[in-house]
Amino acid sequence: MECDVVIVGTGAGGGIAAEILSRSGLKVVMVEEGPLKTSADFKMQEKQAYADLYQEVAGRQTIDKSIQILQGRCVGGSTTVNWTSSFRTPERTLSYWKERFGIKGLSSSELKPWFQWVEQRLNIAPWSIPPNQNNQLLADGLRKLGWEYNVIPRNVSGCANLGYCGMGCPINAKQSMLVSCIPMALSLGSQLIARARAEQILVEKEQVRGVMLSSVDNRGQVKQKNVTFIRARQVILAAGAIGSPAILLRSGLQKANPLVGKRTFLHPVTATIGLMSEKVNGFYGAPQSIYSDEFLWRDGVTGEMGYKLEVPPLHPLLASTLLRHHGEKHFQLMQNFAFYQANLALLRDGFNDLSIGGEVKLDKYDYPQLDYSPNEILWRGIRHATLSMAEVQFAAGAKKVIPLHMDATFYSTLKRARDAIMNLPAKALRWQIMSAHVMGGCAMGSDASESVCNSKGQLRGLDNLSILDGSIFPTSLGVNPQLSIYAIVAKLVAQLAQKLGGNLPQDLKAL
Numbered sequence: 001m002e003c004d005v006v007i008v009g010t011g012a013g014g015g016i017a018a019e020i021l022s023r024s025g026l027k028v029v030m031v032e033e034g035p036l037k038t039s040a041d042f043k044m045q046e047k048q049a050y051a052d053l054y055q056e057v058a059g060r061q062t063i064d065k066s067i068q069i070l071q072g073r074c075v076g077g078s079t080t081v082n083w084t085s086s087f088r089t090p091e092r093t094l095s096y097w098k099e100r101f102g103i104k105g106l107s108s109s110e111l112k113p114w115f116q117w118v119e120q121r122l123n124i125a126p127w128s129i130p131p132n133q134n135n136q137l138l139a140d141g142l143r144k145l146g147w148e149y150n151v152i153p154r155n156v157s158g159c160a161n162l163g164y165c166g167m168g169c170p171i172n173a174k175q176s177m178l179v180s181c182i183p184m185a186l187s188l189g190s191q192l193i194a195r196a197r198a199e200q201i202l203v204e205k206e207q208v209r210g211v212m213l214s215s216v217d218n219r220g221q222v223k224q225k226n227v228t229f230i231r232a233r234q235v236i237l238a239a240g241a242i243g244s245p246a247i248l249l250r251s252g253l254q255k256a257n258p259l260v261g262k263r264t265f266l267h268p269v270t271a272t273i274g275l276m277s278e279k280v281n282g283f284y285g286a287p288q289s290i291y292s293d294e295f296l297w298r299d300g301v302t303g304e305m306g307y308k309l310e311v312p313p314l315h316p317l318l319a320s321t322l323l324r325h326h327g328e329k330h331f332q333l334m335q336n337f338a339f340y341q342a343n344l345a346l347l348r349d350g351f352n353d354l355s356i357g358g359e360v361k362l363d364k365y366d367y368p369q370l371d372y373s374p375n376e377i378l379w380r381g382i383r384h385a386t387l388s389m390a391e392v393q394f395a396a397g398a399k400k401v402i403p404l405h406m407d408a409t410f411y412s413t414l415k416r417a418r419d420a421i422m423n424l425p426a427k428a429l430r431w432q433i434m435s436a437h438v439m440g441g442c443a444m445g446s447d448a449s450e451s452v453c454n455s456k457g458q459l460r461g462l463d464n465l466s467i468l469d470g471s472i473f474p475t476s477l478g479v480n481p482q483l484s485i486y487a488i489v490a491k492l493v494a495q496l497a498q499k500l501g502g503n504l505p506q507d508l509k510a511l
């Protein structure tokens, strides 16, 4: 096959890029390793959704297995399964990127029109319906403590408040890439190849010639290796912050760019569960609608790790993997499932010299793995966040609270919880950590010794290879990432469309 641009990955970065390039009149081919599943396939069933729509059946973990990682593997990528929270990149994060990494063109004011464009395109607005009980209890606790909180903007249209966003929206209300930008690109003549994994990029005479693909089955297992080659003038990697570095590694491009795969960030998440006296039914309703930034910048931008407070939706399969333990003990924990309220804290990694993130590596089958070992600064952040979350739950009326730690039990007073949390061993595999926000690994920057690509997402040394997804962030963000990826990629890909001779549509040219 031949095209102007081949885009690898159809998530937040790939979807937006496909729409803008197609609307500019360029011939685009999208390549996606996951299957094409649509609302007709989304049955609000965890056992089916995780196998169909997630990397490694939602069981992806870091090499030491201490952090569980959720990422999408389907057309639409993680946007097909995400929880719809949509935040602009914080001003402090963008200023830090400019000052510390010399990133150009991505200040708050320069990105503002692009945020506005995406917000309109994907119908992003603060959730106007009352929060579900899981979120309401977070708001109640925060209000009683006098801590700040606000309503989360969501990318939905006609949302029925079902609460199953993580299993694919069965009514196409979520404005994921699956129902917005990808259909738009297809309607303009772009092509989509699903169940095709980009293995390697072919480089000749310092120019990228195209991408070699393997076919994969519905579960992501390779059926036929190196089955076809797509020749393109421009290659865009948008395979996510584990997938994109992995393709560069398989292509041997780390020889010229030794930082490929390094400084991969996660917004490591920890959680606490509160037992309430009334049913919470955390499986129903918009998953996330309330947040608090009370502690996001608690020690300045570069000090101790700050964190954002939100809630996770509670579905039995996923929750049971977080509650851990076995047999009778696990059974007892799950008995009160409908009465549980959960808080989560997502920690800002990458802003402090001690917070170096992880590294994407290849295993002996050339399959990507993330090496991310929790260290002292992360443990301090996790302990601090666990204390805050327990305090909010007791303020909201919890009868007892349990942190997600193997040595913890339910504590019936804040004092007991605090004493215990201060002494819980800071150990991998004992303190539960998870993440659905993988970023970095192909960092942008102005200094070649500190970055993989420039501020336009162009890989150093190869003009016609761009990386346009969450992997180009030089740190994590401090907010859920999708809107940052959409807006930053939109701005960068609009420049690229013009460079390739495309005719940028009027609404984008005006920005």
Ligand SMILES: Cc1cc2nc3c(=O)[nH]c(=O)nc-3n(C[C@H](O)[C@H](O)[C@H](O)COP(=O)(O)OP(=O)(O)OC[C@H]3O[C@@H](n4cnc5c(N)ncnc54)[C@H](O)[C@@H]3O)c2cc1C
Pocket (backbone or CB within 6 Å): 008, 009, 010, 011, 012, 013, 014, 031, 032, 033, 034, 070, 071, 072, 073, 074, 075, 076, 077, 078, 079, 081, 082, 083, 084, 085, 086, 087, 166, 196, 197, 198, 199, 238, 239, 240, 241, 243, 244, 247, 288, 436, 437, 438, 468, 469, 470, 471, 479, 480, 481, 482, 483, 485
């Ligand atoms: C359960 C869940 C809930 C979330 N909730 C929110 C939320 O509420 N708000 C928010 O802002 N963010 C949320 N996120 C995160 C957000 O969706 C992601 O940060 C964002 O989609 C990442 O965009 P991306 O383009 O970097 O990668 P992705 O969207 O992950 O897309 C990458 C795509 O590339 C494909 N791919 C990988 N390797 C290859 C290869 N070699 N060849 C071909 N294709 C490949 C993958 O299958 C995938 O489809 C959530 C994520 C998950 C998993």
